[in-house]
Amino acid sequence: MTLLRRQLPLLITFVTGILFAAQYYIPHPASELMLTSVSKWLQIIAGFALILGVTSLFHIHAVKIRRKEPGWGYSFVLYAGMLGTIVIGLWHGGKETTDGVTTAFGWIYTFMMVPLQGTMFAILAFFIASAAYRSFRARSREAAVLLIAAVIVMMGRVPLGEHLIPISGDITQWILNVLNASVRRAILIGISLGAVALSLKIIFGVERAYLGGGKE
């Protein structure tokens, strides 16, 4: 069992990791053909991952309903919504419109999903305003710098700000292009180096958390 649980996955990871890291630098037709095939495999695996995700979601909420855990009613609504949408979606072949006419699936999408998601995002403005009022305080020198920068950028990103203080737009551009970009780039370089290090650890079998913690 150790072979199937540990050694084989480690070997596959090592071989594919080395192979596809090298592939990037070898523009030979055979190498490109291999990439084409494997990228298609990846798409197929991603498709199965979606099924796995949906199955897992169904399982978690089925347990909640069966045990009548707090909020199990919401799980029931989720079940009804998901099953209803899947059945109607399959019935209409996943099409929102047929010959220019909106299908039931399209109706669910246009008149339920779009406004619901839009509403969820829109209420952020209200909560951000409330949170800013309660917590955006110049408690320290660093917080004061952040506060001033935020006020300038908020002014410079809207026509009224540029109308009242014309230079606010230029200062905003400078903050975004120079201060923000340089700090973000430093963070990105750090993240990328971390990703490279982690990838090497996975390829060489040092990092094995992805194998799971099952008994050997």
Added chain:
Amino acid sequence: MSFAERMLHIDRRIIFLVIGLCTLIPLLYPVGLAIKISPEVKSVYDYIESLPDGSVFLLSLDFDPASKPELYPQAVALLHHAFKKNLRVIGMTLWLPGTGMASEVISRVAREEGKVSGKDYVFLGWSPGASSVIITMGQDLYKAFPTDYNNQPTAELPVLKGVQSLRDVNYVVSLAAGSTGIETWYVFGKDKYKFELGGGCTGVIAPGLYPLLRSGQINGLIGGLRGAAEYEVLIGKKGTAVAGMDAQSATHFAIILLVILCNVFYFLIRTSGKTAGQN
């Protein structure tokens, strides 16, 4: 409890009401302040403007309905521009929940511009995998999308004549609401398949994409509703983004005012606390 303390603990519903009114009133009574064009938006416009007739323009609508208010107007403006320039438009999405919306916006703008599906544009739809979709498209577009969203075999579509992979695409713009979008298109697409890449994004993620802009990894960036409004001004077709700018101006100023007030009250409390301590 002092006045300043009472003000700091104000009922949050009053703040909600202020923000609601600041959004609603400018929408009902627009002022129409001038919108200044930023260089990053102009770059996207200029690049599309420089493309000759029949060039291939790929628009990846990588967002879901939650980001519709910001990114939908960007898509509308870009599509109007591309169709007016007689570019061959390929539409697609890396976000499954956005598929219906992406299909709708492309077919709607195409209809308004008198363009025909399959001949002037194609909507490929969604395929699982995000980064692997881009790699597969870079290797062979027809392997990634053997059929379009309407189940038409892509290899037979006149709009894709001469297009074998992403290497044959002249310009790609990703309208992104998250990390699966512009960054994915750069890392897995542009870097290897050498097409020009531009971006559009929500206001929240725009600052995170400036390093890509400054280094030339993307040639332009349309940021948030403001970016969409700028693009609408550039193509001379004012729409929902320009209409929303007054509301955004008012809400930004309301938040600035709230933050200033909160700090004034905070310092009043701190000062009175110190004075009380000295006494």
